[in-house]
Amino acid sequence: xxxxxxxxxxxxxxxxxxxxxxxxxxxxxxxxxxxxxxxxxxxxxxxxxxxxxxxxxxxxxxxxxxxxxxxxxxxxxxxxxxxxxxxxxxxxxxxxxxxxxxxxxxxxxxxxxxxxxxxxxxxxxxxxxxxxxxxxxxxxxxxxxxxxxxxxxxxxxxxxxxxxxxxxxxxxxxxxxxxxxxxxxxxxxxxxxxxxxxxxxxxxxxxxxxxxxxxxxxxxxxxxxxxxxxxxxxxxxxxxxxxxxxxxxxxxxxxxxxxxxxxxxxxxxxxxxxxxxxxxxxxxxxxxxxxxxxxxxxxxxxxxxxxxxxxxxxxxxxxxxxxxxxxxxxxxxxxxxxxxxxxxxxxxxxxxxxxxxxxxxxxxxxxxxxxxxxxxxxxxxxxxxxxxxxxxxxxxxxxxxxxxxxxxxxxxxxxxxxxxxxxxxxxxxxxxxxxxxxxxxxxxxxxxxxxxxxxxxxxxxxxxxxxxxxxxxxx
Numbered sequence: 001x002x003x004x005x006x007x008x009x010x011x012x013x014x015x016x017x018x019x020x021x022x023x024x025x026x027x028x029x030x031x032x033x034x035x036x037x038x039x040x041x042x043x044x045x046x047x048x049x050x051x052x053x054x055x056x057x058x059x060x061x062x063x064x065x066x067x068x069x070x071x072x073x074x075x076x077x078x079x080x081x082x083x084x085x086x087x088x089x090x091x092x093x094x095x096x097x098x099x100x101x102x103x104x105x106x107x108x109x110x111x112x113x114x115x116x117x118x119x120x121x122x123x124x125x126x127x128x129x130x131x132x133x134x135x136x137x138x139x140x141x142x143x144x145x146x147x148x149x150x151x152x153x154x155x156x157x158x159x160x161x162x163x164x165x166x167x168x169x170x171x172x173x174x175x176x177x178x179x180x181x182x183x184x185x186x187x188x189x190x191x192x193x194x195x196x197x198x199x200x201x202x203x204x205x206x207x208x209x210x211x212x213x214x215x216x217x218x219x220x221x222x223x224x225x226x227x228x229x230x231x232x233x234x235x236x237x238x239x240x241x242x243x244x245x246x247x248x249x250x251x252x253x254x255x256x257x258x259x260x261x262x263x264x265x266x267x268x269x270x271x272x273x274x275x276x277x278x279x280x281x282x283x284x285x286x287x288x289x290x291x292x293x294x295x296x297x298x299x300x301x302x303x304x305x306x307x308x309x310x311x312x313x314x315x316x317x318x319x320x321x322x323x324x325x326x327x328x329x330x331x332x333x334x335x336x337x338x339x340x341x342x343x344x345x346x347x348x349x350x351x352x353x354x355x356x357x358x359x360x361x362x363x364x365x366x367x368x369x370x371x372x373x374x375x376x377x378x379x380x381x382x383x384x385x386x387x388x389x390x391x392x393x394x395x396x397x398x399x400x401x402x403x404x405x406x407x408x409x410x411x412x413x414x415x416x417x418x419x420x421x422x423x424x425x426x427x428x429x430x431x432x433x434x435x436x437x438x439x440x441x442x443x444x445x446x447x448x449x450x451x452x453x454x455x456x457x458x459x460x461x462x463x464x465x466x467x468x469x470x471x472x473x474x475x
Contacts, residue, residue, distance in 0.1 A: 012081040012082060013082075014081060014082070014083065018083070019035070019165060020165065020169050022035075022083060022086045022087070022090075023035045023065075023086075023165050023166070023167050024167045024168075024169070025090070026065060026067070026086060026087070026089070026090035026093060026094075026167075027065075027067050027090075027093070027167040028167070029069070029094075029097055030067040030068060030069050030093075030097075030104065030167070031068055031069050031070070031103060031104060031105055031332075032067075032068040032104070032105045032328055032329065032332070033065070033066045033067040033068050033093070033166075033167060034065075034066055034164050034165060034166050034167075034306065034307065035063060035064075035065050035086070035164070035165040035166075036063060036064040036065075036066070036162065036163075036164055036305065036344070036347055037062075037063050037081070037162065037163040037164075037165070037347070038060075038061065038062060038063070038064075038160065038161070038162050038346060038347040039059075039060075039061040039160070039161050040058075040059070040060045040061070040158060040159070040160040040161075040346070041057075041058070041059050041120070041122055041158065041159045041160075042057070042058050042059075042060075042122075042156075042157065042158035042159075043055075043056060043057045043058070043122050043156070043157050043158075044056050044154065044155070044156045044157075045130055045131065045134060045154060045155045045156075046152075046153075046154045047131075047134035047135070047137070047138060047151075047152065047153045047154065048150075048151075048152045048153075049150065050138055050151075052131055052134065055127075055131075057122075060079070060346070061079060061081075061347075062077055062078060062079040062346070062347035062348065063077060063078060063081055063085075063086070063089075063347055064076070064077040064344070064347040064348065064349070064350070065077070065086065065089040065090065065093055066093065066350055066351075067093035067094065067096060067097075068096075068328075068329055069096055069097055071329075071333060072096040072098075073096065073329065073350055074092055074093035074094065074095055074096035075092075075093065075350040076088070076089035076090075076092040076093055077089070077347050077348045077349075104167060104168060105328065105332060107166050107168055107170040107307070108170075108172070108303075108306065108307045108308040108309065108328075108338065109308070109309060110172075110309075111302065111303060111309035113293065113302050113309060113310075114302055115203070115293060115294070115295050115296070115297075115300045115301070115302050115310075116176070116177060116202075116203035116204060116295065116296050116300065116302070117177060117203075117204055117205055118175040118177070119177065119205045120159040120177065120205075121157045121158075121159060121177050121178075121179050121204070121205040121206045122157050122158075122159055124205040124206050124207055125206045125207070125210065129210065130155055130206075133155065133209070133210055133215065134153045134154075134155060136215070137151065137153040137183055137215055137218075137219055138151045138153065140216060140219050141183070141185050141219045141222070141223065144219065144220070144223055145187065145223055145227070147187040147188055147189060147227075147230075148185050148186070148187050148223065148226075149186050149187060149188050149193065150185065150186040151183075151184070151185050151186075152182075152183075152184040152185075153181075153182065153183050153184075154180075154181070154182045155179075155180075155181055155182075155206075155209075156179065156180045156181075156182075156201075157177075157178065157179045157180075157206060158176075158177070158178045158179075159175070159176070159177050159178075160175070160176045160178075161173070161174070161175050161176075162174050162175075162176070162305070164303075164305070164306065164307040166307070170307070172303055172307040174301070174302050174303050176203065176301070177203050177204060177205060178201070178202075178203055178298070178454060179201050179202065179204065179205070179206055179209065180199060180200070180201030180442065180443060181199065181200055181201065181209050181215065181218065182197070182198075182199040182443070183197070183198050183199070183215075183218045183219055183221075183222045184196070184197045184222060185197075185219075185222045185223055185226050186226065187223070187226040187227060187230060188230075189230050192230065194226050194227075194229035194230045194232075195225075195226060195229065196221075196222040196223055196224065196225030196226030196227070196228075196229065197222055197225065197400075198218045198219075198221040198222040198225070198441070199218070199441060199442075199443035200214075200218060200441040200442050200443065201298055201441070201442035201443055202296045202297055202298050202442040203296050203297065203298065203300060204296050225382070225400070225401055228401060228413045229400075229401070229413065229415060231412070231413055232412070232413040232414055232415035233412055233413070233414055233415070233473070234414065234415065234416060234471060234472040234473035235378070235399075235402065235414035235415060235416045235417035235418075235469065235470075235471030235472065235473060236378075236404070236414070236469060236471050236473050237469060237470055237471040237472070237473065238468070238469060239466050239467070239468050239469070240376065240377045240378055240466075240467065240469050241374050241375075241376070241377035241378075241405075241463065241464070241465055241466070241467075242377060242378050242379075242380060242419060242463075242464045242467040242469065243370055243371060243374060243377060243378070243379045243380070243405065243461065243462065243463050243464075244380050244459065244461065244462045244464065245379065245380065245381040245382075245461060246367070246434065246436045246437065246438040246458075246459060246460050246461050247438035247439060247440050247441075247457075247458055247459070248381075248382055248383065248440045248441070248457065249380060249381065249382070249383060249459060249462075250358070250359050250360065250439075250440065250457035250458045250459035251383050251386075251397075251440070251444065251457050252383060252386070252395070252397055252419065253288065253358065253359070253360060253457065253459055254355060254358050254444070254446070254455065254457045255386055255388045255395060255397075256388050256393060256395040256397075256421070256422075256423030256426065257288065257393070257423040257424070257426075257427065258288075258290070258355050258358045259271075259355075259388065259390050259448065260272050260273045260390055260393055260423060260424070261273055261288075261290075261315045261316075261324050261325060262324065262325050262341070262352075262353040262354065262355070262448075263324045263325055263326040263327065263330035263331065263334065263336070263341075263353040264327075264330050264352060264353050265390055266324050266334075267330050267333055267334050270390065270391050271390060271391070272390075272391065272392060272393040272422075272423065272424045273321060273324075273424065276321050277321050277322070277323070277324075278320065278321065278322075279320070279321055280319050280320055280321075281316060281319065281320070281321045281424060281427060281428075282316050282319040282320075282427035282428060282430065283319055283427065283428055283429070283430045283431065284318055284319045285318060285319065285363050285430070285433050286316055286318070286319050286360065286427055286430050286433070287314070287316060287317050287318060287360065287361040288314075288315045288316040288358070288359070288360050288361075289312055289313060289314050289315060289358070289359065289361065290312075290313045290315060290325050290339075290341065290355055290356055290357065290358045291310075291311075291312040291313070291356065291357050291358075291359075292304070292310025292311065292312075292340055292341070292356030292357060293310050293311060293312055294357055294439075294456070297357050297439065297442070297456050298357075298440075298442040298443070298444060298454045298455065298456050299355070299356040299357040299358075299444065299454055299455040299456035300356060300357060300456070301340070301343075301356060303340070304327070304340045304341060304342045304343055304351070305342055305343050305344045305351045306327060306328050306338070306342035306351050308327075308328065308338045308339075308340045308342060309340055310339075310340035310341075310356060311339055311340045313325060313339045313340075313341070315358075316427075319427075323336070323339070324336070324339075324353075325339055325341040325353050325354070325355060326338050326339045326341055326342075326353055327341060327342030327343075327351055327352060327353045328342055329342075330353055340356075341353050341354055341355065341356065342354075343356075343453050344451065344453075345451035345452055345453055349450075349451050352448065352449060352451070354446065354448060354451075354453055354455070355446060355455050356455065356456065357439065357455070357456030357457070357458070358455070358456070358457060358458075359437065359439060359456075359457060359458030359459055360433070360437075360458070360459040360460065360462070361437065361460075362433070362434070362435050362436070362437045362460050363432065363433025363434055363435060363460060364433070364435055365432045365433060365434050365435060365461075366434070366435060367434045367435075367436050367460075367461040369432075370432045370434055370461050370462075370463050371405060371408060371409065371410065372408040372409075373408065373432065373463065374405045374408060374463065375405075375406075375407060375408065376404075376405065376406060376407075377404075377405040378399075378402055378403070378404065378405065378414070378417060378469055379402060379403045379404075379405050379410060380399045380401075380402045380417070380419065381399075381401040381402060381403070382399065382400045382401035382402075383397050383398065383399060383400060384397075384398045384399070384400045385397075385398055386398065388423070392422065393422045393423035393424045393425070394421070394422050394423075395419075395420070395421060395422070395423060396418055396419070396420050396470075397418060397419045398417075398418050399414075399417040399418065399419065401413070402414050402415075402417045414471070414473075416471055416472050417469055417470070417471050418469070418470035418471070419467055419468070419469060419470075420467075420468040420469070420470055421467050421468055426464055426467065429464050429465045429466055429467065430462055430463070430464055431463050431464070431465050432462070432463035433460055433461075433462060433463075434460035434461030434462065435460060436460050436461055437458060437459065437460040438458055438459075438460070439456055439457070439458035440456060440457050440458055442456070444456055444457055
């Protein structure tokens with residue numbers, strides 16, 4: 001991929017050589033930093049109540065200039081690439097220098113890994129075909145079940161090009177596609193209405209989303225969830241054995257545990273896992289990794305937003321805390337290696353340690369064996385919203401699909417179930433781990449510090465002994 005500054009800023013009169021000189025001058029005396037260039041194209045289509053409700057297209061471009069010295073970071077950004085704009089940004093960035101200059105950290109290692117296509121998904125399918133897909137989803141859902149009262153479908157795509165220029169002249173580049181298809185249905189049986197949802201996506205072009213088998217499977221799954229919810233009864237309350245299904249329930253792992261394993265929280269001592277490297281923090285058999293190198297996955301990146309190649313980082317191995325997720329700043333201050341987890345929402349944001357695809361590895365139990373071991377409990381398959389306190393690890397998560405377990409078998413579906421607990425404590429209560437690891441379908445978005453980035457989650461079936469279940473029915 002050749003560098004082309006006009007790709008980012010059509011009216012810029014700067015060339016590569018002048019940019020290199022400006023970056024070197026702007027970040028003189030800093031220990032680390034970069035000029036981050038970004039050009040992003042995005043679109044979205046929303047279909048509801050039998051008609052196209054909205055269609056939008058957006059282009060953004062800009063740069064972010066960052067300088068780091070010690071624990072201090074100076075950051076400035078603009079949507080104009082000119083010598084004057086860079087010099088104004090440099091004045092802001094240089095304000096963090098309060099004493100002697102630092103030594104520039106070594107540049108990230110080079111990589112040739114390419115984990116996803118460079119094809120622009122926005123150009124791979126024409127406008128009319130995109131709208132017809134949403135119309136077909138609506139008609140198909142209504143034709144499958146007469147109880148379907150409302151269908152909502154949305155298609156979203158983006159194509160982002162980034163270039164990272166360091167003061168030593170090192171340059172790295174990446175092109176990042178991202179697509180997503182969402183289907184939601186509302187069904188009624190006359191007495192009540194319930195919602196079902198399914199979504200999918202990843203870092204690829206739209207093409208295979210338009211395959212009938214692909215989108216029809218999503219419609220069927222949304223209807224299945226809605227139909228299950230129509231049969232659901234009030235969830236029990238109290239401390240119970242909880243079995244988490246494979247795949248998307250890994251969002252609980254992501255929120256309640258993953259954020260606590262990010263480098264900044266541990267360097268500052270605000271994570272429940274701070275200072276515990278090499279110690280047992282989970283039950284034997286629990287192995288958790290963050291892996292940004294998986295092909296086509298929503299959370300994957302060939303390089304992170306500092307230019308570091310992503311990697312498979314083992315966080316917990318057989319219950320022992322092995323490492324944290326690091327950007328360059330926190331890795332340097334903690335004496336660790338950067339793991340390729342420095343991420344930012346856009347050019348207007350400074351990078352920070354963030355998850356990519358975070359999941360628990362397989363155990364050796366058959367999922368049927370896990371269910372059969374539970375005399376009375378809850379089987380949670382899908383989750384909605386939740387809240388987590390990073391410092392304490394305490395969490396509350398709402399189940400959107402869950403079932404009662406009776407005598408080792410799935411019984412009636414339940415509604416209104418919430419799971420309440422403490423992330424580090426839950427890890428010690430994992431008593432059985434399935435052999436059915438699954439990753440989510442590609443819909444995860446992670447929030448931290450006012451920034452949102454795409455992320456992936458996953459896990460095998462898990463049995464957790466003694467988790468608090470909030471519900472509206474007494475046991």
